Amino acid sequence: MSTEVKVPTLGESVSEATIGEWLKQPGEAVAADEPIASLETDKVAVEVPAPVAGVMGQHIAKVGDNVAVGAVIATIEAGSGAAAAPAAAPASAPSAPVAPTPAPAADDSDPAVLSPAVRRAVLEHGIDPASIKGTGKDGRITKEDVLAAAAAKSAAPAPAVSAPAPAPATAAGSRGEERVKMTRLRQTVARRLKEAQDTAALLTTFNDCDMSAVIEAREKFKGVFEKKHGVKLGFMSFFAKAACLALKDIPAVNARIEGDEIVYHPYVDLSVAVSAPNGLVVPVVRNVDQLGFADIEKAIGDLGKRAKDGTLTMEDMKGGTFTISNGGIFGGLMSTPIINPPQSAVLGLHRIEDRPVVRDGQIVIRPMMYLALSYDHRLIDGREAVTALKTIKEAIEDPTRLLIDL
Secondary structure (H helix, E strand, O other), X not given: OEEEEEOOOOOOOOOEEEEEEEOOOOOOEEOOOOEEEEEEOOOOEEEEEOOOOEEXXXXXXXXXXXXXXXXXXXXXXXXXXXXXXXXXXXOOOOOOOOOOOOOOOOOOOOHHHOOHHHHHHHHHHOOOHHHOOOOOHHHOOOHHHHHHHHHHHHHOOOOOOOOOOOOOOOOOOOOOOOOOOOXXXXXXXXXXXXXXXXXXXXXXXXXXXXXXXXXXXXXHHHHHHHHHHOOOOOOHHHHHHHHHHHHHHOHHHHOEEEOOEEEOOOOOOEEEOEEEOOEEEOXXXXXXXXXXXXXXXXXXXXXXXXXXXXXXXXXXXXXOOEEEEEHHHHOOOOOOOOOOOOOOEEEEEOOOEEEEEEEOOEEEEEEEEEEEEEEEOOOOOHHHHHHHHHHHHHHXXXXXXXXXXX
């Protein structure tokens, strides 16, 4: 008796996905609710759990296939099964009977059976899975096992090596190319960004911001803040609160166009652009205008961690009324960020660097950051955009404004 494995419901407005990888191969034992496949949707990776325990049967869909919600992608057969199907004996093997041997257990170091999060950690840290002793269920390798192995590897003294042999000379004029199919997430990012350029009347306004006051406040309170709240005090919470002030004063920056109507939001659901292994994702912090600094830092930290682990859900990605993108963590000095439709504006942060500025008639050195606000000029006038960015700048340069709502 076999049980069909179907594509689960993927979330609102998501009707299909792509088979990213099979976590279980035909003939392997499967526990109920154990992940057997990973699907790539337009926004996140989703694991498909086994509906029943048994033996992995046929893969009806191949890696790279597009599959609709409810489509049958595999079967699970009844029985306890082996971890992996034994290889067939060669035709030239002697016909004398031999004692049967048990099927080999599944090797968790095989990339085919590693979970997506573990596989990403293995690739990121350059660890051989075969060298890791798994501590998870049934000896499976966990992400913590990989991180521990990476820490041990970095702590171990580098072995002495002899001079490497010279690499073989490449044939003159030979240049190789590699073609890799775009992931569904990358295709979606590309399509949405192009749609934003084709649809919105994009414009960017710039300002620079003196980070002295925020840096001073952070240095003064970071110790007691972390001790009390269990999270580090970063710059993002300051900018999130400053953005809330600006969006409250200029509601159009927190609005969207829907047909021939403007939809205003009396709340701020902040989208935070995060670089994940499979591409850019933009999870959302809900009601950020009602949160304190600690709650904002915890929420952003949690979303960033889950983005890197590949464990974000569709609900984490849904909605958002305004976006902050921090290119400064990669060293970017200035950029013109593209809005995240159907939103109408995005704030771009950049690296902090010491620059000479004039204060009270004197040239002094200050830690400065360029701010960029890209906006849809169909909805937001230049005066409104400039005013909103100026409000953010003033709140960062004088954080007292965040406390007294100015």
